[in-house]
Amino acid sequence: MATDAPERHYRAPCPGCGAPVEFRSAQSTYAICPFCQSTVVRSGDVLARVGKMAELFDDHSPLQLMASGRIQLEEKAQPFTLIGRAQYKSSNGVWTEWNAILEDGRMAALSEDNGSYVFTLPLTLQRPVPDAEHFRVGITTAINGKPYSVAFNEQVSLISAQGELPKLPPVGVLFSVVELRGAEGDVISIDYSPPGTVPAVQSVSRGRAVLLEDLKFQGLKDESAREEKGRQFACPNCGSPVQVALDTTKTITCRSCNSIIDLSSGLGGELRHAEQNEPIKTLIPLGAKGQLQGVHWQVVGFQHRMGQEPGDDEQFGWDEYLLYNRKRGFSFLVDSSDGWSMVKPATGAPTMANRSAQTATYLGTTYTLEYSYDAETTYVAGEFYWPVSRGQKTFNRDFASANGLLSQEQTPNEVTWSVGSRISSDTVAKAFKLEDKAALLGREDVKPFSAAPQVSLRAIIILLVLLVIVIMIMNSCSGSRGGSSRSSGGSYGGYSSGGGHK
Template structure:
């Protein structure tokens, strides 16, 4: 039967599985999951038909929950459903949002942040997934997009009411495209006629959400388990973690399939000691960040046997999500994943994003060699990518490409002294200095006579070298590290 509460009209009928009431608040919803017996039901006129039973939800400890309400573009919405998908790299969640009567949107995870998307008319037949290769460009409704993710996914579980329901467990293609204006276009091939959604990055605090999940829900359940390698207790602290390392034996543990079953793990030898300890709190860019993850990575230019290394600290702030603090030989930087995809020149010499042009600094192959802490993606030792780093003054842009995904991050350089001060490590400030320090600043304590003498010596050495140089060239190569390369997933991951 149809009922009204205030201005909200909704439909309620008994579940054909258990008789409990099942509600439909959106006219766009065709399916629902009974909250009592998990029956999957389809609405057929004024009756409900049972089509099967839904698997239990994977508890991701999200702050979101059914019937949380907020505002987008100054219009109200309510979360009425949830879909959980799996793909080779883990899981992610999409929340169905009911807007102004006949429309539904999607609030989805995106690299530790969120994207709010609305239905989008492609204005042409959706290309076959095989034709949307990662890195290729395609135009829709007059806008150019870059394919950033092309994965085979499957619906694992669902909750609430849903505008469509793919067959449980059946793999289908999900393609994601992004552009240099920060737009995210998702094409879902889970139905006979592919559906599309177009969205932008959002902060949960900007959505003015009410009815969020209580913090105590996470504390009461906890996420502790014994390491599958050594048996030591391991505690998961973050809602989105898909990988964690054991503090006792340094094993990497895969959490992407939950912690209730058999856990996969990989052992690590020769641990790397981070300069900033895991768990440290630091004030950077107007926010308090906690170091939750650390990885050491090695790089080499194509065709060059020489290797260089750098460190990446995964930082977390409840309101801002995740960022990366990168410690490379050529300086420190702070970056975070971009929502959109910059436009890169065909030869890779430059990239443009949000109206700013960046010049390429480095192009190299990268490999993760050691990890510690928690990560919102399924990190593995030995993960390999191809990276490009770009710069525009102090502004930085980095591209990282794997087989199925293309990810970008942006940020800026940061003074090494500011990093040490942020984490209350001023006593070890000298250990934070890198090659980006200017000679004059490094010699600020020297007298003018000493500086002049150094310049004279340099000139003499240059004259000697110019007379002795051979025709083979200098062989000099910058060993700059990544400005923000990371082994994560684009899209909803």
């Protein structure tokens, strides 16, 4: 545990209520009084109250203040302790950033990233970064001489905080956040100051994805002792009770009328909803629990998606099951007509060979482009940690290697990558104890993974005409025969702007 930090602690009465407020790091400028929620700013040995912090929402995270762990830095294990957290919101959802103090006194952060965790340290820049407007999503730029892909550029706001923090933008005030992702799995986050504020940039940090179990945490919340505070409300369409299991949920569907309900603005006030007809019956039930790749998962969401290649009138479909694990975050189990796959959001961004993007290299593996297509969400069920709706559209690219899969999805404000591998239908059936449905789950697992398109009427007519011509030729001469085949479309996953950045 990180209990021997070289810096002395500083404690003083809260200017709001008189309760003790403690600063464990000399780099912490702000602290939130745990008794009256006053926002306290420190200037030397003087504390001043600058407002009151909004109440935290329960994100069901196993992390909590004063939990301690170890991170491998500079070829040595460095103890750290969580001393603060801030909760941010964008149009794609809410995420939490935990402030950590290392044993040597440096500050770090453990941040959520698309349902996973990233451990970041402050980054010193060799030259100032341009304004946020300069970073267009999808372009490549250089930071300290290294190329990065611009993955995210949007306005965000602070909604709440706890403990002590080195920076604290005003609650509810929008500011720009730009995320850059590298081919080695690293991510750079540039937090700009609110308009008219000096300096123009609040902070710049660089991090990598980590697993909570690898951080050797002590002092995490005891799940068995945690009081469940499930939220319940009446469906705005049919009035049936709707139960929300995860407080990070931004979209949920009513099990009675299948309406999609938007929770991104909370449960207070009027809830927006969209009706869905012709509900799809999932092969794996929502709420089902199973073990895949050594991890215990629960199915919390489902979406059906359709794809179409530009200039092609054929469409193809596939299903995505959103899986949740308390320590691993979220992953996707994807079902297409050619097979099953297990994919998760990638922290970094692969390097594409050229403008035509025929290959992409990620963490030393080169993937070959198989398909480029437009994708659309046509049906959703369950809970999602980012706002989901019917009709959401993305532009997708699917790459594959001998054993791996790589997918890129792009919207005007974000580029996301997912990485994974194929799994057999037998593995899926065994994992969720669905051996009695093995035939329904069965896919052509040995073929290259792609979502096979439906054959159009035009294609059938063309094949029949060609067949007649071949027969006529064979009847008129000894002839020779030939043929050709074409496989169109394909997707193994990705997801629609799956929120929770940083």
